[in-house]
Amino acid sequence: MKEVRIGLVGTGWMGKSHSKSFLNALYHFGEEYGKPVFEMVSDITEESALKVKKQFGFKRYSKDWHDVVTDKDVDLVDITTPNAFHYEIAKEALLNNKHVYCEKPLSLSAGQSKELANLAKEKGLVNYVGFNNVMNPATKYIRRLVQDGKLGEITKVSGTYDQDALLDQQIPISWRHLKKISGSGTLGDLGSHLFSVLQFILGDMKAVNALTRTVIKERPVRLNSTETKTVENDDVVILLSQYENGAIGTLSSSRIATGRKNHLSFEIQGTKGTVHYTLENLNDVHVYFTKDDSVDRGFRRVLLGNDHEGYSAFQPAPGIAIGFNDFKTLETHEVLSSITKGTSYICDFNFGFKVDRIIEAILESSELNSWVFI
Template sequence: MNPKKIGIALAGYGMIGRLHAMNYRQIPFIYPGILPELELRSVCTSRESSARAARAEAGFITATTEIEKLLEDPLVEVVDISLPNNLHLPVARAALAAGKHVYCEKPLAGTLEDALAIQTAADTGPGTFGMVFQYRFIPAVQRAKEILQQGKLGRIFSFRAEYLHSGYQDPQRPLTWRMKRESGGSGALGDLGSHVIDLMRYLLGDFESLQAHLERFIPRRPLTRGGTDLGEVTVDDAAWLRVRLASGALGTIEASRFATGTLDDLRFWIYGEGGALHFDLMNPNYLAWFDESNPGGDHGGQRGWQRLQTVQHYPGALTPPARSPLGWDRAHTENQVAFLSAVTSGKEPSPGIRDGLEVQIVLDGAERSSAAGGTTVVLDRNHLGQEPDSGRNP
């Protein structure tokens, strides 16, 4: 690796690809001097016109419609995959085979089989593999992690978590790749549920078993806006999971793209013997904490929920100031910084390939449980292989 520069290429330039490109540009302003210079070398999209537009907008040096040409550039060291889920495997495998580092949007793949193939490529190649699970990087979530690691909640009894969107309840919304199994893998379960699954695993540990119900509310949709030709929706619109963690804690997870009236409503509640935590993405600047050790009294004493002001407390960040309200893009930026820092230090990134695979195992288990009428599925990890002995992939 060039110690003075990291060449970055984007595979895909939809909404998320544009966000990643914007963030690469602003990282030096937030953390000046902690990383080598970041150079946006190439972008690959499916059409010549969109490739040219992406190059002009973000300032890439080159643009292409062929992933092979993107990978031929010896100065491209990092490939950022922001593509439909079914394309993660071929692009990740090709990038890893070319000796590149890979930064992959969630979920890891469309299927567990594809995810395992990516793991094999990541574990046998020289490159670093990072995942996008940006909600880990919200200061309120990191403060919750700190409280849990300090044992202040004691034994965890249960949790509730949900990620709710709206907009899909419109039956005239056209069929897209996110609504097709062959391209999306799963619907709300993988699109939204993957975030919640990773977040609960990050905070509370591995999942042991689950029961799930997946629902499809609108089975057919127009192929184009206002069109009369219909296509079949082959993924879930909403998902409900009842899970048991390896610790013995029980939890429920809901993911829906049919929650009319919601916006970007990710919430969780964690209940333990020593207290409780609550977070709401629509109010991201604060973490709610109930401390059971606070003394009571005739009028309640000091008992009650505390609102911890976490806002933008990122150690080492130069701008914006810590007092500033948190924006949605900032957690993505921090995820990218964590990955690039791992690349430059030779350490295993967090989140990384193991985190992506663990989420995929839960997604696969949920689909199998629902298909079997909600039966309990014990999650099998015998196919994961051995953990690396050091910080880097072996």
């Protein structure tokens, strides 16, 4: 058993999610893959840092993230701050020879993300980006169908990630609406999850032609305030896409999608079959194969079970539902295992760079109103 001493930077909802998931990974997989030790937590708000320190048993806290990345007793720097701070913290952590686990996006530019990927490779350190939907057993099952040729040649992909969490125009403005801190809007917040899943399943995207729109242009600076501030990034995005494997696609995302709560949905069509999946029915995958065709047969429902990678860590038999938070547990387990056992992992900084390059290309395409090659 090897201890992995964690320094957490950022104590919001995602910081707590990471911390809970480390504990769950220990419970589900055991100490042989590494025992998480909560060494230090940092937040610019002292009250928040103290609260998380007490909640998860961190040994120490600081208001300055530099204390975490330079501390000799920290092995892994876990970054869950707003987007704009990821690059600087990750870079300093790598320069101080720390493994890095960074919530997505890796940075606000593809250039910065590529720099971090190159630095991590040079240092030989674990470098992980938190695209938790990639860890979904359904995602890995669908990738296997594609890789094994069960769907034949991939011809078309369609997908969207829609929520209505920001539909109410009276919801106050936050860092997610400001380019300097968040970068893009729904594109980077929600769309990046869709792009990461399809990156894993289909491989590299080749080109995009996109439109973006900001529907709610002003938001109150605080609840019930008459003072407003300009929303600087996208509420809605839609694009045509080309993949290196020849597939073409229509992809979209909206953070003001009336009635949609967590609608990450996609369909991949091939010459021998089609697969459809939506996160709002998390444990169901719908598949169709031409070899099974008859006058009375269409799509069939596949329930997640023990033969789908990752599922058996949570449930003993097929058809028993697993939950969204379980993806994060699989993710933190992979982080621990990569540090203690040197096991391979999917969402490294180069993977993060590829997703950030897609986002950058979409923004460029929308501005130029033309195709942009990735």
